Amino acid sequence: MGEIGERALIELMLANITPMPGMPVPFWDDVTAISLGDGRAAVINTDMLVWETDVPRGMTALQVARKAVVMNFSDLAAKGVQPRAFLASLGLPRTLGATVVEQMARGFEAGAREHGAYVLGGDTNEASEIIINGIALGVADEERLMKRSGARPGDILATTGPFGDTAAAFKILLEGYGAPEALQGPLLESVYHPRARIEEGLALAASGAVSASIDSSDGLAMSLHDLSRSSGLGFRLTRLPTSPLAEAFAELSRLSPGDLALYGGEEYELVFTVKPDKLDAAREALRSTGCSLIELGEATQSRGLVLVEDGDERQIERRGWEHFRSEG
C-alpha cells in the first residue's frame, strides 16, 4: 500500500479492534472464520481486484471475473475448505457498457461452477474505476482447518507446485520480453486462466498429514516468509519447484529460473508442511487428485529462509513480483 505498507496498515487496524473470542482461525491467516458451535466453522475470504492496478493487458472481462473467483477460492483451498458460494460486489464506472457486465457475470459463473460452487449475488455501485470485490464462503470442520501456524521444526516443506510461469508471463506482458508462441501461449495462460487447488486442499486436509498451509498467491518467497512468521520458525530449501516452461523461458531470456520461481505471484498453489511420519499419506492424498507432491526442504528452528544449491546457501528475500502496483 504505497507509503505505509500493507502489513503496517493491517497491524494498525488490528491494534484497534477487539478479537472475537474463540476465533477458529487467528488473524494473519488466509481466511477468517466464525464458529458454528457444532464443530464446524463458516469460513470466509474477501479479496478486492482493482482493474487498473491488477489486470495486465490482453485479459478479457470474462477472464478477469473468473480470476477474481479463483483468487478468493484459493485461500479456502489452502485451508482445506470447499467453497460453496461466491459473491461479487462491483464498483463500475458510469460509462461501462452492458456487454462488459455480462462478460463479468459469465466469468463469475465459470469460476464458481468449475470449482464446485455457486454465484450467490452481490451488489453494484458507481465508482471511477472497475473494482471487483470478491467474497468466498464455505463451511468446514474446525479441527480440519489447515492454519498457517502449525508447522514444527523437522516438518517437511512441500508444495503442489510448479512455480515460475506467471513471473515469466509478467516479463512478457510488462517488461517487453519475447518468447516463441509455443512457450508464450501457455505462460500467458497461467496469468489469464489460473485454477484454484480445491480438490488438492480437501484431500490434504482429509489426510490429517498437514501441519501448516498457505496459498501462494503472493509468490513462493512471500508465502514462505508468511508461513515462517506465522509458525515461528524457518525453512531450509534444497529444491525449487521451477516449472519446465519457466526453465525454458529463463534459458532463452538469460534470466534466473530460480528467481522466476521464487519471486512471482498470482500462482494459486498450496505451500504446506507435513509431519515427517505422514509424508506418504500426504503424497497419496495429492496423488488421488492427480497432483504430485513436490518436496522442497524442511522447517528449521532457526528463523531464516535458506536455499541450498550446489552446496551454496543463499537467503530467500521477502519480496514478490513488483509489477503494476509499483508503477502507480
Add this chain to the structure above:
Amino acid sequence: MGEIGERALIELMLANITPMPGMPVPFWDDVTAISLGDGRAAVINTDMLVWETDVPRGMTALQVARKAVVMNFSDLAAKGVQPRAFLASLGLPRTLGATVVEQMARGFEAGAREHGAYVLGGDTNEASEIIINGIALGVADEERLMKRSGARPGDILATTGPFGDTAAAFKILLEGYGAPEALQGPLLESVYHPRARIEEGLALAASGAVSASIDSSDGLAMSLHDLSRSSGLGFRLTRLPTSPLAEAFAELSRLSPGDLALYGGEEYELVFTVKPDKLDAAREALRSTGCSLIELGEATQSRGLVLVEDGDERQIERRGWEHFRSEG
C-alpha cells in the same frame, strides 16, 4: 448505475448464473445465505461504500467506517439475523495517511461492537479512491428469516420508523438549505451516526408475526416498491411515518414533509408486513426493545402504491434521494 441502471445490471448478471439449489433466501432480497444443513443458514451481506460518491461533507473517517458497518448490518437486521462478524475490504489511495486508516479501524470497531459483533479482518488494496467494501456475517434459523416475499393482501404494513431526517439533512448538506442549530444538529446526526435495528429485527423474527420485511436504506418509497415487487402485491398507505424533526424542517423550509419521509435514503429502519391477527404480538415484540410499531396501512391485491391523505389518493413514486450519484 448511470446509463444502464442498477436493476438492469443485476438482471443481466442473474441471467448468466446458475442458482444454488435450496437457497434459504431468493435473489433480490436484502441478504444472501447458504443452508448449513441443520435448519440454520449462514447469512451474508455485502455493500460497497465509495467515498467520493457516497460520503457527504463533514463526515469523519471514523463516522464513515462506522456507517459502512451499519449499512451492512441493517440488511441482516431486516431479516431478523444477529450479525456476528464484520469484514472490511479496503481500496486505498497510495497517498493516504496512517491516521485515516486508524480512524477507519476505530469506526469499524465501534460499529461492530455497538451492534454485538466483532471485526474479523479484511484486506487492503491500492485504488485511486477510498473504497470500503463491507461484509456482514451472521447465522440464523432458516425458518425465522424474514424475507421480502411473504406479504399477503390484508397484511398490515408497518415500520420501526420515523422517516425524513436524512432527506432533510441532505437538503442542508447538498442543496444549501439552512436550519436553526437545534434542528440542524440532530438532522445531520441522522446521516453521520445512524444505527441498525438489530434488536428490533431479532424481536420481530422471534415473534413469528412478520410476513415480509425489508431494510429501508434506499428510502421509504423505494423500499415499499421493492417489498411490493417481491411479494407480488400493492400497498395502500393511510399514514406516513414522518419524524417530528423532518416536519419542523419542512415547515421552516416550505417543503413537503411527506416527500421528505418518502424520498430519502440511508435510513436504517425496518419496513415490514404483519399478519392481521398477529399485530399485537409484533407491537409487543418491538415494545420490548423500546421501539414503537408505526402502522402505515395495508397490503392490497392490486399492485399499485397508493397514499391516502385527507381523502385524496396519490401514487408513491419509485425513486429515492437523487444525491451524489446523479452529479457524477
